[in-house]
Amino acid sequence: MIPDMATSQARRLWFSLPAELARRFRPHADRLATKILDEIQHAVPEYAKPLEGQFGEVIVRAIEQAVLSCLDSIEDTRSTSDHWGRMFHEVGRRVYHDGGSLNSLQAAYRAGGQAAWRYVSSFGQSMRLPVPMLCVSAEAIFAYVDEISSYSVEGYTLAQARATGTLERRRRRLLELILATPPSSPAAVASMAKAAQWEVPEWVTVVALEPLAEEQFPPVLGADVLVDLEGASPCLLTPDPARDLAEMPHWRAAVGPRVRVSDAATSLHWARRTLELVGAGVIPAAPVVHSADHLTALWLLQDRFLLDELSARVLAPFGPLTPKQQLRLAETLLAWVKCNGNTLDIARLLDIHPQTVRYRVAQLGELFGDRLGDPEERLKMQITLEAHHLLGTRPE
Incomplete structure (x- = not known):
C-alpha cells in the first residue's frame, strides 16, 4: 500500500530546507540523474547493460522523477506528489516481470543514493552551504531512498506473489527469501509474508x-x-x-x-x-x-583446513612416531591436560597403571619440552586432540 507522501519523513526533511536551494540546484538536475544512472550501472552487474525498451524507459524516467520530486518537495510543489510513489511501485513490478532480482534492485537504490549524496555534497561545499544544511540534505536523501525502495520492493513482491499463483508457492518463495544469503531486506520479507498470509x-x-x-x-x-x-x-x-x-x-x-x-x-x-x-x-x-x-x-570442526593447520603445528612432535605410538601418546596427552597432570586421575580415566602413566608422561616431556608448561600451548593441544577424538583421526 502506497502511503501519503505529504506525511513522509523524506518530504518533511526536504521541506525544511530553503526554497532558494532548490532553485539554485535545478540546473544540475539532469547531470545528477546521469551520475546516478552511471553509478548504478557501474556498481550493480545486473544493470551494467544498455537500458533499452520499456524497461529502460521506466528506469530512466524513475531516476529523473526522483531528482525532480526532491526539488519539488523543497519548494512544496505538490503537483507530482500523487503519482510519483506509484511510479516506483511500477519500477518494482517491471523489474520482476523482466526477470530482474530483488537484491540487485535494492543494491541499485543504495548505489543511487550514494551517488546523489556525493554530488550534493560537492555542490554544497562549492556553494559554501552551512554544515547543518548539508547534514539535513544527507538525511533527506537516504530517507527518500528508503521510501522509494520500499515502494519498489512492494511492487516487486506483489507482482511475484500474483505470478506464483497459489498460497503454497508463495510460502515456498517466502522461505527462500528468509533463508537467502546475503539476507533479504526486511521490507521484502514483510511484503512477501503479507502475500503469503504468514504472520512474521x-x-x-x-x-x-x-x-x-x-x-x-x-x-x-x-x-x-x-x-x-x-x-x-x-x-x-x-x-x-x-x-x-x-x-x-x-x-x-x-x-x-x-x-x-x-x-x-x-x-x-x-x-x-x-x-x-x-x-x-x-x-x-x-x-x-x-x-x-x-x-x-x-x-x-567448523573448518577442517584450519584444524589440519593447527594440528600440524601443535602436534608436530608426534610426527616421527609410529601410528600406534601417536594414538597412545595423544590419548595420554589429552587425559593429562584434562586431569591437570594428576597421575592417579589419568590412570583411572585411561584404565591403565599409574606407572604406565608416569612413563608416558615422561615421553611427552621429551617430545614437547617446556611447551607442556605453557597454558596457551596446552589449550591448543586440548582443542586439537579433542577434534581428532571426535573425528576418530590420528594426530599426525
Whole structure:
C-alpha cells in the first residue's frame, strides 16, 4: 500500500530546507540523474547493460522523477506528489516481470543514493552551504531512498506473489527469501509474508530434514510453518519446534539454534552442519538432534583446513612416531591436560597403571619440552586432540 507522501519523513526533511536551494540546484538536475544512472550501472552487474525498451524507459524516467520530486518537495510543489510513489511501485513490478532480482534492485537504490549524496555534497561545499544544511540534505536523501525502495520492493513482491499463483508457492518463495544469503531486506520479507498470509514471528528455528525411508510422508505441521520438502536439502522453519517435531516418524531432524527471522540462514547453516556430522558418525544418530547439544563439536570442526593447520603445528612432535605410538601418546596427552597432570586421575580415566602413566608422561616431556608448561600451548593441544577424538583421526 502506497502511503501519503505529504506525511513522509523524506518530504518533511526536504521541506525544511530553503526554497532558494532548490532553485539554485535545478540546473544540475539532469547531470545528477546521469551520475546516478552511471553509478548504478557501474556498481550493480545486473544493470551494467544498455537500458533499452520499456524497461529502460521506466528506469530512466524513475531516476529523473526522483531528482525532480526532491526539488519539488523543497519548494512544496505538490503537483507530482500523487503519482510519483506509484511510479516506483511500477519500477518494482517491471523489474520482476523482466526477470530482474530483488537484491540487485535494492543494491541499485543504495548505489543511487550514494551517488546523489556525493554530488550534493560537492555542490554544497562549492556553494559554501552551512554544515547543518548539508547534514539535513544527507538525511533527506537516504530517507527518500528508503521510501522509494520500499515502494519498489512492494511492487516487486506483489507482482511475484500474483505470478506464483497459489498460497503454497508463495510460502515456498517466502522461505527462500528468509533463508537467502546475503539476507533479504526486511521490507521484502514483510511484503512477501503479507502475500503469503504468514504472520512474521519474532523468533524462529530452522530444521534440516533427511528422509529415513525411500517413501517420503510429509510431516504433520502447524499452519504457521514454512516448509520445503522438494528441494535437494529439505528443511522447515517453525516458531514452535517442540510442537512440530513431536511426530516425524519418517524423517531425521537436525534442529538449528533459535534466532530472529533475519538470522534464519544462520540457523539453517548449523542445522545442516549438524546433520552432516550425524551422517559422518561424529554426532550420535537420533530421530531429532539439537545443534545446541553439540556446540563444542560444531565449533571444533567448523573448518577442517584450519584444524589440519593447527594440528600440524601443535602436534608436530608426534610426527616421527609410529601410528600406534601417536594414538597412545595423544590419548595420554589429552587425559593429562584434562586431569591437570594428576597421575592417579589419568590412570583411572585411561584404565591403565599409574606407572604406565608416569612413563608416558615422561615421553611427552621429551617430545614437547617446556611447551607442556605453557597454558596457551596446552589449550591448543586440548582443542586439537579433542577434534581428532571426535573425528576418530590420528594426530599426525
